Amino acid sequence: MKPTLIFVLLIMSLGLYCVLVKDNLIKKALGINIMEGAVFLFLISYGYRQGGSPPILTGSETNIVDPVPQALTLTAIVIGAATTALMLGIIIKIYKIYGTLDTNEIRRLRG
Amino acid sequence: MNHLPVLLIINPLLAAFSLSLSIPPARKNYKIIIGVSAVIQFALSMAALLTSLQQPVHYHVGGWPVPLGITLILDVSSGFMAAFTSILFTAAVLYSFAYIGRGKARYYYVLLMILWAGLTGMVLTGDLFNMIVFIEIASVTAYSLVAFDETSFSLEASIKYMMLGTVGTILIILATGIIYSSVGSLNIADLYNRIQGIPEKPLKISIALFVAGFGVKTALVPMHTWLADAHSSAPAPISAILSGAFVKVGVFALFKLMYNMYGWSVLTSLGTDQLLINIGAATALIGGIMAANQADLKRMLAYSTISQVGLIVMVLSLGTLQGLTAGFFHMFNHGIAKGALFLSVGSMAKRAKTNRITGLSGIGHDMPLSYFGFTVGALAIVGIPLLNGFMSKWLICSNLIQNGHTLHGIVLIIVSIIGAFYYFRVLERLASPAGPDKKHRETSYGMFVPVVTLAGLCIITGLLPYIPLVVIERASLDFFSYNSIITGIIGGF
């Protein structure tokens, strides 16, 4: 799906921009979530076949969509969820110690 | 049917699962469970190395032939890497029995065993997406183990490491998506036959994304900022494993993709090998310079790891068989020496309650055995002739110059001189008699035995380098001619 590629890259640039520029740690975690969403969309959109039916074989399918990118995306979604959970856990502990979520502030306080 | 590759990965997982059961035996004597499974895993890894020396094992998980399912390939190169990581892990487990207090130690060992499974899986797997899953297992455990101490330094280092590491993983998943959607298979050996199917531009971008993604995991130059904080604020056995094994396995995985999936001729035609050599040289130089002006001893060791990884990347991207041998040999030597260094610094810092070099001055007198381990490790990395570091650095230098990269050979010599400078400065400071008045007792039995064994291994490899070199030559031969073996078996699907 050629036009989907434009949207995928737009969303990925938004995520990367959010990770690089925003100082708040939770905003950075959000940016990573957006980037992961863009990668999932990229994987699925290249697995799609024009007029295909979902990969559940009910015997009457003419054209099946490629099941392998969907399996990869499922694994990547679960890994993304585990990483986001770990990131938020450590962000909460950082807030408890530093009292702020601003990365420049944290770097200054760390000394 | 040899089930060794799968047992190598399942054994630590079973240990981790059985340890996190909240039934009384798992809560009370968890050290016994961990000790037994560590010994079993060490024995399995040595057995894997021996069987791979006879003939490689291709294990099709689930019984599916090559391109359909996932295959674990135990040839001499992966057997060697698995054995090398298990030496470091066993030393670290034995060390952390004495080093980690009782508090939350149970989950520390659970994560340590899962990290062991992740690294062994990364080395054994012959499938692209399976390698990503194992990278993610090893990374998630590494992120949380860096934050084990919950001090302000380690939490900040852990969140920085996690942000960069997750972006790296996203780039690698994107590269896998590019390769799958243009060729259609995920098995590394099968992809070697189909790589011409990828049009010219996506091939270039997928190589660039892989180099960037793995560059973050192995701290190559532009993406190396996280390593110094992460390895210096992690507990000592963890930073020994991360510096000794995790970074090396990442380099091994990167070059496994470059050699066995793309084929080195594709990279030379695109000029990527020159780029990799220059990245390696830049990493070596920057790592060495940054290590020279560090006040904290563990940060200095972390930067020295970065510079040594730069050397390894430089010689591995020469594309010759001898280059591979030199690279693997230096991986082994540096891993063992850096493991001894980090463990001895851990025990010294635990006694002196500080990581700073000024605070540790004169501790050599009070803790002779740990100081002995530190000296042997430091001299090995600097490359003093009698120890193992010299032989591998000599091989690297001769390979670089033979292949016409005299400039990079000079870079290696400069890095070694800088290394000599900052290591001797520390050795002299630690041995200076003007130490603080308080006497420090020698560390407990459990903490200096791994340090002394690793130091002894350095000396033995230094005196008789030909025993490991024979194994490593076989390993680089298997690594280099990986595809001719595999295509003989699968014969193109």
Next chain:
Amino acid sequence: MNLLISYIYYAFLLLLVITAVYSVISRNLLCSIIFISLFNLFMVIVFLLLQAPDVAMAEAVVGMGFTTALFTIAISKTKEEE
């Protein structure tokens, strides 16, 4: 995918980009969390249009449910303003 559905498909892709932009720009964290759950909702709908029901269900439950709950808890424990 006939013409009408492809228009709907591109409309939802556009909505995806808009919610991503809003969640990056907005100063109030709770507001950007809500936009992230909207982002995941539209992601679910796009996956359904791309004939991927398994992934849509996983994204719905994990993306909209679990991740949003985690982010809200993280905000309640730290600061709401940026």
Next chain:
Amino acid sequence: MKYFSALLIAVLMLVLFISLQEIPLSQNLMPVSSHYVDSGVKDTGATNLVNAVLFDYRGFDTLGEVTVIFAAAAAFKMLFSHRRIFFFRYGMSPIVKTGMAVYSPFIFIFGIYVIMAGHISPGGGFQGGVILASLSILLTLVYGLWYKVRQTVLSPAISSNIESMGGMVFIFIGLAGIFSGNYFLSNLGAGFFAGIPGSMFSGGSIPLLNIASGLKVTAGLSIIFYSIAGGE
């Protein structure tokens, strides 16, 4: 700094767009996936091909992925070991509580259905597991954490037991493949009951693996939520 990185990202995306433009969008399936589609049902007995790929052809990926959740849960148990519970102590208003009492059995049954019927209809071990985990989250939110700690069924000790049990069941199903003389995690080859494709009891070891990973995901995510939500 802001505009510099924005420019850098724009250049990066332009390069990505130019080079990803040329990935061929073939209408016919890829070599490997065409094999999955043609003989997927015959090989694995499951009609949901994505589940067949996830739990049989590439079952080792799923074992690795389940370990990722286990590692995240263990990291949370390590970092958040606290005894005092302050948040959500007494839960919400009685109206919500009664509403929840009516509502929760349906979520439970739907989660069990999604796990059990993973090899026939869309869904599977992970999606069903997360649904059951969200049910446990709802119960803690609505009835308050105090309820959860005293409650025997969902207490953290039980959850970590369920989690490890799920992981071990997954590995033992894999080891059954070895004991029957085949490779690790082999499905129909290891003598699992194939059944009529499309019926509930079909697909060999796939439903069992679905249940094992579903249990694990439920317990893992509820441990993660409980550690984050409690806290001093």
